[in-house]
Structures are given as structure tokens and as C-alpha cells.
Amino acid sequence: MGSKDMEKLAELVDASLKFTRVLKKKGVSQATLQVAVRCRPLTPTERSLGSRPITRLVDNKIVVVMDPEPNHQNHNMYGKGHSSAAQKREKKYVFDVAFDGSCDNREIYGKTVGNLVPGVLRGLNATVFAYGATGSGKTYTMVGSNMDPGLMVLSLRDIFEHIDRDTEKQIDVTCSYLEVYNEIIYDLLQPTAAQRGLDLREDPENGPQVAGLRRLKVHSAEKIFQLLREGNLRRRTESTDANAESSRSHAVLEIVVRRSDKNHYAKNVYTGKLALVDLAGAERAHETNNQGQQLRDGANINRSLLALANCINALGKRKKKGFVFVPFRNSKLTRLLKDGLCGNSRTIMIATCASADSQYSHTVNTLKYADRAKEIKTHVRIDKKTVDTHIAEYQRMIDALQEENRDLKMAVQAMTGAKWQGIQNIPKFDALSRPALEAAKTPQPKKAAKVEKDTKDEQKAAWMRRTSESMKTLCVNRSKCQQELLEAHQRKVRHQIDAEMIAEQIQIKLKSDETHEIQMLNQRKSDATISLSDSNASVAHLENTMSSYDAQLAILEAEIESSSASVERDALRLQAVAGRRETENIFSKIDAKARSSIIMEQNSVISCLWQILERHGVTQDMATETAWKSKIFPQSSSGKDPTAFFQDYKSVNNSEQKEILKKALTGYKNDLDTKQWSDLSSITASTTEKASKATARMAEAAVLVQATKNDPNPNPASKAARTNTLRSSDAISSNTKFQEKMSNLENSKPVVRQAFGSPSSKENSNPKLKSKSKKSAESKKGKNVQQIGNLKLAMRKRRQSITER
Numbered sequence: 001m002g003s004k005d006m007e008k009l010a011e012l013v014d015a016s017l018k019f020t021r022v023l024k025k026k027g028v029s030q031a032t033l034q035v036a037v038r039c040r041p042l043t044p045t046e047r048s049l050g051s052r053p054i055t056r057l058v059d060n061k062i063v064v065v066m067d068p069e070p071n072h073q074n075h076n077m078y079g080k081g082h083s084s085a086a087q088k089r090e091k092k093y094v095f096d097v098a099f100d101g102s103c104d105n106r107e108i109y110g111k112t113v114g115n116l117v118p119g120v121l122r123g124l125n126a127t128v129f130a131y132g133a134t135g136s137g138k139t140y141t142m143v144g145s146n147m148d149p150g151l152m153v154l155s156l157r158d159i160f161e162h163i164d165r166d167t168e169k170q171i172d173v174t175c176s177y178l179e180v181y182n183e184i185i186y187d188l189l190q191p192t193a194a195q196r197g198l199d200l201r202e203d204p205e206n207g208p209q210v211a212g213l214r215r216l217k218v219h220s221a222e223k224i225f226q227l228l229r230e231g232n233l234r235r236r237t238e239s240t241d242a243n244a245e246s247s248r249s250h251a252v253l254e255i256v257v258r259r260s261d262k263n264h265y266a267k268n269v270y271t272g273k274l275a276l277v278d279l280a281g282a283e284r285a286h287e288t289n290n291q292g293q294q295l296r297d298g299a300n301i302n303r304s305l306l307a308l309a310n311c312i313n314a315l316g317k318r319k320k321k322g323f324v325f326v327p328f329r330n331s332k333l334t335r336l337l338k339d340g341l342c343g344n345s346r347t348i349m350i351a352t353c354a355s356a357d358s359q360y361s362h363t364v365n366t367l368k369y370a371d372r373a374k375e376i377k378t379h380v381r382i383d384k385k386t387v388d389t390h391i392a393e394y395q396r397m398i399d400a401l402q403e404e405n406r407d408l409k410m411a412v413q414a415m416t417g418a419k420w421q422g423i424q425n426i427p428k429f430d431a432l433s434r435p436a437l438e439a440a441k442t443p444q445p446k447k448a449a450k451v452e453k454d455t456k457d458e459q460k461a462a463w464m465r466r467t468s469e470s471m472k473t474l475c476v477n478r479s480k481c482q483q484e485l486l487e488a489h490q491r492k493v494r495h496q497i498d499a500e501m502i503a504e505q506i507q508i509k510l511k512s513d514e515t516h517e518i519q520m521l522n523q524r525k526s527d528a529t530i531s532l533s534d535s536n537a538s539v540a541h542l543e544n545t546m547s548s549y550d551a552q553l554a555i556l557e558a559e560i561e562s563s564s565a566s567v568e569r570d571a572l573r574l575q576a577v578a579g580r581r582e583t584e585n586i587f588s589k590i591d592a593k594a595r596s597s598i599i600m601e602q603n604s605v606i607s608c609l610w611q612i613l614e615r616h617g618v619t620q621d622m623a624t625e626t627a628w629k630s631k632i633f634p635q636s637s638s639g640k641d642p643t644a645f646f647q648d649y650k651s652v653n654n655s656e657q658k659e660i661l662k663k664a665l666t667g668y669k670n671d672l673d674t675k676q677w678s679d680l681s682s683i684t685a686s687t688t689e690k691a692s693k694a695t696a697r698m699a700e701a702a703v704l705v706q707a708t709k710n711d712p713n714p715n716p717a718s719k720a721a722r723t724n725t726l727r728s729s730d731a732i733s734s735n736t737k738f739q740e741k742m743s744n745l746e747n748s749k750p751v752v753r754q755a756f757g758s759p760s761s762k763e764n765s766n767p768k769l770k771s772k773s774k775k776s777a778e779s780k781k782g783k784n785v786q787q788i789g790n791l792k793l794a795m796r797k798r799r800q801s802i803t804e805r
């Protein structure tokens, strides 16, 4: 080599080093396409046809393809007397790694794709493609079987194992699976019926993209295996003479792993892509004996493989010749594989060959291209994107920092001149402010004016803290008191109504002279009066407390208003307003609750009333009519006068509106009837129980009474029997009382009916009875109307009290 050549070489080396440095600076490093060769064993068919193996490995790197001619091969193999022709036909290739028929997919995975998977998880792209003639074992290597899962399954399993181990990071896995059949792209994850050709588009940033291709997010290896199985079933395969299950399309499985590495300020997202490609095999028409569509498919396969071979050729020449045009656009397959062949990817080509002598030319051809592919260089770069933390997160961070800053400022203000002990109590003081505090601990010489200002500031801050604290406590106590007051008011109203109702009942009973009942009612009345006075007292006390809180608040507010520090004043003023609002809010909540409970109570009373009336044969229509006739009108919310309301009711034809008016009407006569009804039910229950017990005792006692009838000195058993008998008769008398009550009620039925304008059929048929019952009905009706009037008054009072509250 001359000195000029040496200089040129030095220049070239220099330029190359410079280029590598630039790439490195940009985070890009060069990688060489790795080539692995797999020579499959003879298939049973090949063995039965008498084929012989012609490939042999040396050092797991060198593949020797021997002469297929038996004589030549023997000579060659044993190295004795072999001809020069045989030597010519024997080929030797060196690859990164080579496997023979004894290796299974796991071993191949471990020495090839297994090395790329950790990189994929770090954001590096990787491409693995199987290249070889038809029947050479590409699908066996990439897809595999249940017994010997292929590289696709093994890499997915490995990825998920890595993910399981790396629990701290957030890792998403998406996958897509497509096939290129006759230059058309189909989605293998779509059901066959929904499949349509997909477009391949160029994205300036992300390279070729298949529009409309499904990318499924998968959470487990199992889910992906299932998708893969389904996809493989959809893939187009045919039986040819060369391969019983020959793939008629190129399949590309793409697994995208997105790993987020989040810290306080930013989120790093690493995106790694692993593409696993199972190509269709090159075939010769005379070997496959294909015809028709199969033949056309074969031609298309060969065309796309030829395009791939051309790209590999061109890329292989780049090292020697510098820039060389690479015809990626000649087929969809090469466009899809572009990144894997020269872009951002670590790539492995697995060249598969059949060892059979009949496949000699195919094997040599495959190894020739594989040999050229060794020269291909790719540029690898980690795909790392830093996603800024969301704006809201920043806002939160800023808010937190500002708050902390405010606290610190206040603390420093309060601390200046203050003693160290006091500092410990300052809220939100953390390690950040420690140096400042330490500095403050050491007394610093101060100027007189500064000392004065600091003291003022300190006083101001202390006043502010004190006032704010008092305001808070006052507002909280006031709202508690308000709540208690409302409850006390509620109790008071309830007791008031109870007392009024009992008084009314006493008035009624006085007329019928029922002494016992009157006594009981009087007792209840005195109880109700005591409760009422109790609740009156507690209302008064709470009202006093409330006004004292209000007075204190007013003083505090006045103090705030007179403060010279305007900023503090505004803050405290706002605090006071907020406190008042809070108590108002509590008030409204309680009020709403009270109102809804009153409404519920009223509804249940109304339904009880209707039950009683209906049991006595009075329908709602009858009751309404009677009420209207007696000029009992519901209080109209619109404030209408009753006569106009009555006119309205008459003119209303709409049954729904009438129903509403009727319901409103019933509100006046509820309470008394409900009370009657509940008294009646409780008497019924207790008397029935007593009666049944008494009957049983009576039976027992009767025997003993009979036995001791003439006994002048009865034994204790007989005595007990007599007592029982007496008790039983008590029970029977109380039962009789009940029966009387019931029959009274029954007797009043026609009267009630009459009162509501529905004469019974009996009265209709007998004119005498009719006139008699008419008189009594009229008097009862008068009573009823009076009762209703009383109730109306009670209800009005009740409403009034609610409104007042």
C-alpha cells in the first residue's frame, strides 16, 4: 500500500469515527444485522424418498453445504480423492450462530431473540425474520407447535416474565398481527368475515403505518397466545407438494412495550417494538406442482421475496460502495421491513434450510442471501419520550409550594425576636426551614427601628392568629347551638300539638261522660304539659346561648373592622362571612330535613284516614263531596278564596286535577282519626291475647272449681284455681268491653255513611228508620263537621308554627 493509499485510508477511518461520534452524541449507535442459520432435520417424507442430509455445522458458526452427488459427497466427507468439481459444489458459510436439527426452539430463542427482549423493554426496537425456501422450517421456528413453541410464543412469555419481575414500573403491552397476502395487508386479529385490505401509509415520524390495524392491549401472555392461535388459524395456508401446510402469506406479529418511569416532575416513556416475521417460502412451480390460484400466489410470494432479496443485496453493498439505492418500495413486505433492515432496530435474520440433498439449490440460495445480510447495518436508538407532568399536577405543586412559602414567611415573622421555644409550635415547619430557624436562634444585632417594626409585625400576626382562632371556634359553636335549637323547636311543636289534641279529646269524652277514659287522658295531658314546659325551657336557654354567640361575633367583627391592617382585616372579614354562611347552610339543611319528615308524617296520616273511612264504606269521592258541601276547603297555596276554589273544583273535568284537590282536602281531619285507629288496634291486640289466655285458664280452672266446690278448707291448688277463675272473668269482661266497642263502631257505620251522604240500603227501604236515622245522622254530621273544624284549626296552627320556624 502506497503512502497515498495510507492517507486515504486514514481519512476514511477518521470520517467513520467522526460519524460514529455524531451518532453517539444523538444517542444513536450502529448495530449489525445478526444472522442465525437453522438447518432442519430430514422430514419422514424426505427420509422415505431416500434423501440424504447435506449440511453440517462446524463450531456452531460455520455451515458447510456438501455436494448433493453421492460420490462427490463421500469423497468430500472423508477427504480422500475428492474431485475438484465436488470441491466447487461444496459451500462454506460463517454466521453469527448456526443450529442443526438437534436444536429445539427454546435453544434457538436463548441464543437469538432472548438477547433482544431486555432491550425492547428499555425502549429499543427489534426485528426477527425467518427467511428460507418453502418447507425449510420458518413457521416451525417462528410459530412452532404445542410441543415446541416457536419464537413468537417464547418472546411473549419472556416479555411478560420481565414485566412481572419489574413491579415498580408501569408497563403496557399492545400487539398487532397482520399478513401480507398477494400484496394486500389483512388484520389477523379481526374475524375472517370482517377482514378487508388495509392501507400502508408512510408516517414521517413513525415510518410505515398500517391504517386501521387493530392494536390490542394485552395483560397476560395467555391472552396473547390465544390471539396468536386465532390469528394463525385465520392465516392463509395451502397444501403443496413441497409442504403439506405451506404458508401463502407473510405474517408479522408486532409487540409494542411501553414502559413508564414516573418521577415527581416528569414521566419518561420508553417504547420498544418487537416485530416477529414469518415469511412465506420461495418456491419453484415444478416442485410444488401448483396450479391456478396457488400458482398465482406462489408467483406473488416469489416477487415479494425477490424484492426483499434485492433490498438485502443493496444494503449489503452499502458497506463497500457507500450510498446505494435500496428498492424498499417494490413490495409491501419490504416497506414493512424497512425499519428492521436499515432503520432503528436490532435485527436478527433466521435463515432456515432443509438439510435434504434435494434442497441443495434452495439451501445455497438462502445461505447466499443470509451471507450478504451479515453486512447490513442498522442504527439503534432508545425511544425515550419525556412527557411533562400534567399541567394540573404542576398547578398542585405550585399551590403547595406557595402555601408552604406563606407558612414559612409567617413563621419567620412570628419568630423574629421570639424565643426558640415558640418556634416549635409554628405549624407546617419542616426540615426546609430548619437552617433559617437555626440562624434565627443565634441573636443578631438589630437596629432600633427594625426592632420596633418587628415587634409590631409580631403583635399583628399574633392578633390575627388569635382573632382567627376565636372566630373559628365561635362559628363552630354557634352552628352547633343552632342545630340544637332547631331540634328543641321541633320537640316543642310536637308537644304543643299533643297537648292540644289531648285537650280536644277530653272535651269530646266529657260529653259522653267516659270517666275512666277522661282520667287517662288527663294523665296524658299533664305528661304532655310537663314535656312542653321542658322543651320551652330548653328553647329559651338555647336562644339565649345563640344571642350570646351572636354578640361575641359582633364584637369580634367590630374589632376586625376597626383594625388598621387592611389585608388582615379583609381576610378575617371573609372568614366571618364564611362562618355565617356555614351556619346558614346547616340551618337550611335541618329545615329541609324537618319539612320532609313532616310531609312523610302527613302522608302516613292521610293514608290511615282513608283506610278507616274505606272500612266504613266511605269512598274518597263521597268524602270530598261532603267536605265541599260543608264548605271545607283545602288551603290553597295560591291564596284563592274558598268559594272560588269550590267553583274551580266543580268546573274541573280533568280527573287527575280532581284527584289532587281531593287529596289536599283530606289533610284537615287526619290526626283524630289516626289516633282513634291506633288506640283501637292496640286495644284489639291486647284484648285478644288476654282473651285467649283466659279461655285456656278457664278450662283448667273449671275442673278444680268443680272439685273444690263443697270443700270448706280448700287446699292451695283450689285457692289458685279460684284466683285464676276471677282473673279470667276480669279478662272476659275486658274482652266484652272490646266487643262492645267494636259493635259500637259497627253501629256507627251507617251514621258515618249518612254523614258523608250515602244512606244505607236498609234505611232506604224503611221510611221510618230513614227519618229516625236522618235525625241522628244530622246530629252526627254536625258533630263531624265540628270535629273537622277543630282539626282544621289544629292543622292550621301546626302549619303556622312550621312556617314561623
Ligand SMILES: Nc1ncnc2c1ncn2[C@@H]1O[C@H](COP(=O)(O)OP(=O)(O)OP(=O)(O)O)[C@@H](O)[C@H]1O
Pocket (backbone or CB within 6 Å): 039, 040, 041, 043, 101, 132, 133, 134, 135, 136, 137, 138, 139, 140, 141, 243, 245, 246, 247, 248, 279, 280, 281, 282, 352
Ligand atoms: N426443526 C425442525 N424439526 C423437525 N421438523 C421440522 C423442523 N423444521 C421444520 N420441520 C417440519 O418441516 C415441515 C415444513 O416446515 P414449515 O411449515 O415450518 O416450513 P416453512 O418454511 O414455513 O414452509 P412454507 O414457506 O411453505 O410455509 C413441517 O412438517 C415441519 O414440521
